[in-house]
Amino acid sequence: MLDGPRLAPLSGRARQLVVILHGYGADGDDLIALGEAWRQALPDAAFVAPDGPEPCDHMPSGRQWFPLDLRNPREYWLGCIGVRAAIDCFLDAELRRLALDDGALGLVGFSQGTMTALHVGLRRKNAPAALVGYSGRLAGPDSLAEVTVRPPVTLIHGGLDDVIPAVDMGVAATALSSAGLAVETHLIPDIGHEIDGRALGFGLAALSRGFQAD
Template identity: 55%
Template structure:
């Protein structure tokens, strides 16, 4: 059953946001799973507002959780169909959330985990105005052959555990190869000994990456020429 996309929010620590960080949770979880990261990152990015929406569909495999799209693992095309079907609702939520915070679309950063990374990459690369950054944990790039649809080339950081038992580490290298072939800048970090999750080093690298990409833009004042 679908419902309107909404979830927990954290206002900018400084009061007035200059950027928006949106967390996209994994299959069977919900927005509460990732918003705690925002509480830590507020200390490093005090000008950023954070939101972690619950996906619109209830997850049949985990009735207390949500899903961006169903996964039966029987249909090899279900991920491709799933991200396409879920994209319009998420895209509309992002636009509304930017408007809520009085921000332009280029001040957006997407952070995904697992299925949320699939959504972050699919939607982020097709936004009318590219986001400032995309950060993906333990996920994959769905339909790399469709990257001709990409409307921009935002900077991307992908983080993966080398012992991931849910989405094998090969998905990280397939994603970097696909993005690189499309001319989209991508960095990656491999967490040694980590399964399907996020470790402290991954969080540190993710925060540093977003902090760099979301630095307030400098305004250059030019002196008026004198006659």
């Protein structure tokens, strides 16, 4: 069972849930800082940043959602398929715990976490309020006919990213738009594989819009 650091809603009662999926070799402690940055503006939101299910193969102090050895499209696709059930189970349990449904869920990812967030979020039984992906890519862009829901998607990427090139954001956006999803993109030209204050602002705006639409 997945687990990780949590932040309770500042208002005292959760009306939304934001789940943040970390990147390869990191863990939930690295990404719960996004919740710290957003919680004043989203006082009714609970935040959780689960740790990936496995120790990271190449960074043993961190975690991974799935192995990254070949770093090719098939590995991304099979990895996302393999971890989907664990993430779905975690999301279902957290929503039940807070007496919420998917319409109150914001799913956020960074890098490998973006791949998994997009894969899982587009295949839920009911649509999340918002999907936000930082510095990531879309696994299986040719397999979007199987998506079950179409939540709003916001993709944010640094123009200087030397881990996952910014062009991957455009590839993902084109595929998602062609599948009928509403996609918003933000390229921040002068940052790399990271999240700065501007990127935080774009993510917060996407979550706020999604929750207001619920």
